[in-house]
Amino acid sequence: MMQCVLATLLLLSACPLFSQSAPDKVADASEQAPSPLTKDRIFGVIPNYQTVSNPQKNVAPLSVKQKFGLFVKETFDPFVAVSAAAGAALSQADNDHPKYGQGSGPYAERFGAAVADVTTQNFFSDAVLASLLHEDPRYFRRGPEYRFWPRLGYALSRVVVTRTDAGKARFNNSGIFGMAMGIALSNAYYPNSSVSGNVVVVRLGTSLVSSALSNILPEFWPDIRQKFFHHKQP
Numbered sequence: 001m002m003q004c005v006l007a008t009l010l011l012l013s014a015c016p017l018f019s020q021s022a023p024d025k026v027a028d029a030s031e032q033a034p035s036p037l038t039k040d041r042i043f044g045v046i047p048n049y050q051t052v053s054n055p056q057k058n059v060a061p062l063s064v065k066q067k068f069g070l071f072v073k074e075t076f077d078p079f080v081a082v083s084a085a086a087g088a089a090l091s092q093a094d095n096d097h098p099k100y101g102q103g104s105g106p107y108a109e110r111f112g113a114a115v116a117d118v119t120t121q122n123f124f125s126d127a128v129l130a131s132l133l134h135e136d137p138r139y140f141r142r143g144p145e146y147r148f149w150p151r152l153g154y155a156l157s158r159v160v161v162t163r164t165d166a167g168k169a170r171f172n173n174s175g176i177f178g179m180a181m182g183i184a185l186s187n188a189y190y191p192n193s194s195v196s197g198n199v200v201v202v203r204l205g206t207s208l209v210s211s212a213l214s215n216i217l218p219e220f221w222p223d224i225r226q227k228f229f230h231h232k233q234p
Helices: 002-014 064-075 078-094 104-132 148-157 173-186 197-213 216-228
Strands: 161-164 169-171
Touching (some): 064 104, 078 104, 104 173, 169 173
Antiparallel strands (some): 161 169
């Protein structure tokens, strides 16, 4: 899996699409997005609600109501249910954590746990802590004026660095601690064999890696869409 990811990144870095210089025209910094939450889907399937695609736009911060709205929108998307079903199936096949056992009943428990994991982590990160700490849960792209590797490094770094409502960069308290709180809460519905310290640490590491990799597609998706689907960037 990791070899495939690295190979893909190397292939993208060699593509002129991701190594271009700054464009001749830059969007007006005073231009406002019509809505703080987009309806875009990557490849028409993966929800892209959290992404601010045009980094040149002067985007207003989200209100508390909008942050809770983002949580609801991204959590109860059909793609989440499909992903949870697929993840539960893989966990069932390998009898991996959470170790509910085999059969239709344990599969339903695995599916429910997967949905609960996403729901609790999003709730604590994007709604509760982002509101209390005045942090913006969205992903702000770096954009095509930078080359591939700086953009990749930026995308990965957004796991631990976030943007405040005032537009400043700081440690991603809401993202990291919200993730940890969600994992801690999952101990209430995971079986005892999946609640050990080692398992929790592995789950936290997996969540961090998943969060880092999930920033890559939103960063490069507008470039891919414009190049291969002839869609003008907003």
